[in-house]
Amino acid sequence: xxxxxxxISKLSPSYIPQRxxxxxxEFKKLVDLFKPVITGNExxxxxxxxxxxxxxxxxxxxxxxxxIRNNHNFLVIYTNYRVEKRPGNIVRAxxxxxxxxxxxxxxxxxxxxxxxxxxxxxxxxxxxxxLDDADTLFRKEKEFIYLLSRVDEILGTQNILSIIFILHxxxxxxALDAWTAGxxxxxxxxxxxxxxxxxxxxxxxxxxxxxVEGVVLxxxxxxxxxxxxxxxxxxxxxxxxxxxxxxxxxxxGSEIVKPEHIRLARDQVPPSxxxxxxxxxxxHEKLILYGLSRLLLSSSKAFVSTxxxxxxxxxxxxxxxxxxxxxxxxxxxxxxxxxFGFVSRRxxxxxxxxxxxxxxLPSFSARFLEEIxxxxxxxK
Ligand SMILES: Nc1ncnc2c1ncn2[C@@H]1O[C@H](COP(=O)(O)OP(=O)(O)O)[C@@H](O)[C@H]1O
Ligand SMILES: [Mg+2]
Numbered sequence: 001x002x003x004x005x006x007x008i009s010k011l012s013p014s015y016i017p018q019r020x021x022x023x024x025x026e027f028k029k030l031v032d033l034f035k036p037v038i039t040g041n042e043x044x045x046x047x048x049x050x051x052x053x054x055x056x057x058x059x060x061x062x063x064x065x066x067x068i069r070n071n072h073n074f075l076v077i078y079t080n081y082r083v084e085k086r087p088g089n090i091v092r093a094x095x096x097x098x099x100x101x102x103x104x105x106x107x108x109x110x111x112x113x114x115x116x117x118x119x120x121x122x123x124x125x126x127x128x129x130x131l132d133d134a135d136t137l138f139r140k141e142k143e144f145i146y147l148l149s150r151v152d153e154i155l156g157t158q159n160i161l162s163i164i165f166i167l168h169x170x171x172x173x174x175a176l177d178a179w180t181a182g183x184x185x186x187x188x189x190x191x192x193x194x195x196x197x198x199x200x201x202x203x204x205x206x207x208x209x210x211x212v213e214g215v216v217l218x219x220x221x222x223x224x225x226x227x228x229x230x231x232x233x234x235x236x237x238x239x240x241x242x243x244x245x246x247x248x249x250x251x252x253g254s255e256i257v258k259p260e261h262i263r264l265a266r267d268q269v270p271p272s273x274x275x276x277x278x279x280x281x282x283x284h285e286k287l288i289l290y291g292l293s294r295l296l297l298s299s300s301k302a303f304v305s306t307x308x309x310x311x312x313x314x315x316x317x318x319x320x321x322x323x324x325x326x327x328x329x330x331x332x333x334x335x336x337x338x339x340f341g342f343v344s345r346r347x348x349x350x351x352x353x354x355x356x357x358x359x360x361l362p363s364f365s366a367r368f369l370e371e372i373x374x375x376x377x378x379x380k
Contacts, residue, residue, distance in 0.1 A: 002255045003212055004246050010210035011243040013236060016062050017209065021201040023056050023063075026189055030064050030164075033187050037126070037162055038072050044162040046149060050170050051191030053341060054234025057166050060191070061130050064164070068128060074162075075120075075127045082133040082280050082340075087144040091116070094129065113147060114154060121157050128162045135339050138165075138172035140332075145176065168339060194233040199225040202235055203242065211246065216257045220245065223259040227266050241265050277340075278372060284325050285333050288313050289342060290373040292359060296366040303358035305348065306334060320377070334359065 009015060020027060030049075036042035049057045065076045079093050088109050095102050095116045102115065120127055129148070131137065138145060152159040167173075170190075173181050194202065203224055207216045224245070228238040242257075244265035249257040281289065291312035295304045304312075310330055317324040325333070334357075337343045344360040361369070 002215075004215050004250050004255070004257060005210060006212045007210055008243070008246075010206065011239055011246075013239075016059065016066065017205065019205060020056065020059060020063055021205055022194060022198045023060055023191070026060055026191060027063060029189055030060065031067070033189075034064075034068070034128075034162065038068070043158045043160055044151075045187060046162070047164050047187040047189065048173070049164060049166045049189045049191065050168070052168065052193055052232055052234075054231070054236040054238075055191040055193055056235060057191055058132055060189075061132060061164055061166060065128075065130060073126070075125050076130065077127065078130045078132065080132040081135075081137045082277070085136075085282065087137070087141050088112075090129075090131070090144075094127075098123070098125065098127075109144070110147060117151050117155055117161065118157075120160055121155070125160065126162070127160055128164065130164045130166070132166040133168070133340075134165050135168050135172050136336060138167065138176070139336075139339075142176060168341075194235060196225050196229065196233065199228060199233045199235060199238055203238055206239060207242065210242070211257070215249075215255060216242075216246075217259070219259050220257050220262055223262045227262065244268055278342075278369075279376065281337075281342075282333070284313075284329075285337055285342075286373055286376055287316050287320075287322075288330070288333055289337060289369065290377050291316050292343060292361060293364075293366040293369040293373060296361055297370055303346075303348075303360045305356045305358050306331075307356060309334075309359055316377070 010017070030047065033047050034045055037045050049060060051057050062078065065078060068074045069076050075097060077094055077097055079090050081090070084090055084093065091109050091113045092104055095104065095112060098116050099119050102112070104112075107115070147154065148161065148163060150159070151157075151161050170188075200221060203221045204218075207221060221242075224238050224241045225233065227241060228234055231237050241262050245262040246257050248261045248264055249255075252261070254261070278286070278289070288309065291309055292304065294316075295301075295308060295312050310327070313330065314324045324330075334343070334345065338345045338359075341362075342364075344362045345357055346360075348356045348358045
């Protein structure tokens with residue numbers, strides 16, 4: 001049987017392509033924003049990259065990381081807050097690059113941060129911290145943002161820490177005090193959603209890198225972009241479809257990846273985020289999401305009320321012998337899940353007693369979610 005893929009790794013989410021169609025302008029802006037730092041006229045800069053899932057935020061930052069590391073001798077530290085989850089882990093990541101021998105216990109986060117920044121100043125380092133998926137950080141850890149962004153005040157030296165913050169929503173900036181927000185807000189790169197044609201260009205490039213020449217029909221690429229339109233032309237989803245579609249073609253012994261393979265793949269690929277992202281949720285976020293999928297599976301409802309969901313969540317905690325989180329914290333977690341697009345939230349209309357917030361599952365099948373989360377939650 002002939003191969004369909006030339007290099008399947010080119011379809012992995014962590015691959016950084018050679019070219020980034022329709023993000024060249026933004027890349028140039030990013031380079032321009034850091035030019036004063038690169039030339040040494042400024043000590044640091046803070047930049048925001050903001051946009052919906054799958055618009056190339058992480059890609060842009062990593063592309064820039066590669067550029068600045070190879071060309072300008074920066075120490076670049078990439079962190080993802082959805083993975084790291086705590087300010088302490090971010091600081092420990094910085095420490096591990098700059099003072100690998102520093103003991104990580106016995107210091108407060110602030111002490112550790114100050115020590116590592118002093119060391120960076122002593123070593124004459126230029127540091128760029130990339131904080132990806134930082135929405136939660138802005139919502140829950142404002143003090144930490146102040147700490148990160150005011151090295152000069154705290155140390156009484158020059159600030160040598162440049163930061164790229166990557167956020168899903170601009171609202172997060174409103175959470176900061178006016179001074180900080182004003183200072184941070186200057187440098188904003190908003191990534192617009194791709195159009196159909198733009199996504200086609202991106203997919204064509206990727207197909208050329210990943211598949212044997214000629215096996216993916218142009219019609220197949222069009223179907224990929226078309227299906228992705230329901231998810232705001234999320235490029236990540238479109239690439240996942242290509243990958244799955246290619247695998248299905250192989251399974252069926254087809255030498256050509258056809259539109260129908262992509263349509264079949266659609267039924268298998270969870271949109272906008274992969275199962276990896278679900279694994280990075282906090283334990284209680286997982287439990288809440290699991291509760292939601294259970295409730296939706298056992299009914300034919302479109303939404304459940306937060307009250308019902310909290311009950312179900314507590315029930316699951318009981319099954320597992322866990323202490324449920326407080327009501328306020330539960331709300332926080334719901335907000336969190338909706339910021340990342342795992343769930344939707346809206347005020348109830350008719351059919352509910354009083355006004356309540358209802359929660360839906362816009363982009364996943366409840367069955368799919370229930371299955372992977374059951375494994376996560378019960379470890380079986
Ligand atoms: N302009 C582009 N050119 C090439 N690939 C892209 C482009 N935009 C996004 N992608 C690809 O789409 C996927 C999702 O992009 P990503 O940067 O992870 O999105 P975000 O971080 O905004 O959710 C990645 O595989 C990325 O390589
Ligand atoms: Mg990303």
